[in-house]
Amino acid sequence: xxxxxxxxxxxxxxxxxxxxxxxxxxxxxxxxxxxxxxxxxxxxxxxxxxxxxxxxxxxxxxxxxxxxxxxxxxxxxxxxxxxxxxxxxxxxxxxxxxxxxxxxxxxxxxxxxxxxxxxx
Amino acid sequence: xxxxxxxxxxxxxxxxxxxxxxxxxxxxxxxxxxxxxxxxxxxxxxxxxxxxxxxxxxxxxxxxxxxxxxxxxxxxxxxxxxxxxxxxxxxxxxxxxxxxxxxxxxxxxxxxxxx
Numbered sequence: 001x002x003x004x005x006x007x008x009x010x011x012x013x014x015x016x017x018x019x020x021x022x023x024x025x026x027x028x029x030x031x032x033x034x035x036x037x038x039x040x041x042x043x044x045x046x047x048x049x050x051x052x053x054x055x056x057x058x059x060x061x062x063x064x065x066x067x068x069x070x071x072x073x074x075x076x077x078x079x080x081x082x083x084x085x086x087x088x089x090x091x092x093x094x095x096x097x098x099x100x101x102x103x104x105x106x107x108x109x110x111x112x113x114x115x116x117x118x119x120x
Numbered sequence: 121x122x123x124x125x126x127x128x129x130x131x132x133x134x135x136x137x138x139x140x141x142x143x144x145x146x147x148x149x150x151x152x153x154x155x156x157x158x159x160x161x162x163x164x165x166x167x168x169x170x171x172x173x174x175x176x177x178x179x180x181x182x183x184x185x186x187x188x189x190x191x192x193x194x195x196x197x198x199x200x201x202x203x204x205x206x207x208x209x210x211x212x213x214x215x216x217x218x219x220x221x222x223x224x225x226x227x228x229x230x231x232x233x234x235x
Contacts, residue, residue, distance in 0.1 A: 006163075008157040031220065034223070041228075041230075042227065043210065043225045043226060044164075044210070044225045045229045046224075049222065070228075093163065093164070095164075108154075108169060109223060110166075111156075111162040112163050113161070113162055114161075114163055116163075
């Protein structure tokens with residue numbers, strides 16, 4: 001159980017275009033979803049946290065107009081990279097947590113496999 | 121500020137040898153602690169977690185970790201490494217505040233296993 005999928009797994013786009021990445025919780029309801037960015041050989045950097053039905057909370061330094069996050073349902077969150085540029089090329093990872101643990105305050109995150117974005 | 125330090129960027133061990141990956145954290149209260157493993161091209165998989173109780177935590181794949189408050193450490197161990205354990209390992213601290221639950225990751229340790 002607790003499977004999270006991401007689509008697409010990799011995408012190549014031209015500079016200036018927008019790219020949408022989907023994150024789905026397949027067998028549980030994700031009350032909270034997180035979006036991370038991972039640079040080569042580096043750790044995951046949290047970009048934003050989104051709760052279903054409300055606006056995402058962005059980390060300091062992350063442009064909310066550039067990285068649009070939508071969490072319209074309990075099983076789907078999307079990250080749209082608008083007007084992508086080569087410096088946006090990265091590995092984007094989502095994770096989801098839900099209220100299925102006995103101890104609701106200690107959510108465990110389940111991670112998607114990631115999306116490799118390359119902007120030419 | 122909260123932080124997680126993994127002092128070793130990479131470690132090489134022989135198959136069958138024991139393993140210890142170090143993790144230190146900086147946090148004012150008792151944190152939620154996690155170890156994740158990331159294989160190439162795959163997402164992060166949770167190995168184990170510590171929230172409270174017994175400070176020695178057993179995880180999947182034969183891994184265990186010990187929480188030592190006095191040292192602010194949560195080192196990951198395995199008595200006998202298998203070649204399939206070669207991967208990137210991340211220690212993480214979970215923080216619960218008014219903004220919700222947030223996870224801070226260490227920089228990761230790459231494990232190489234030699235035959």
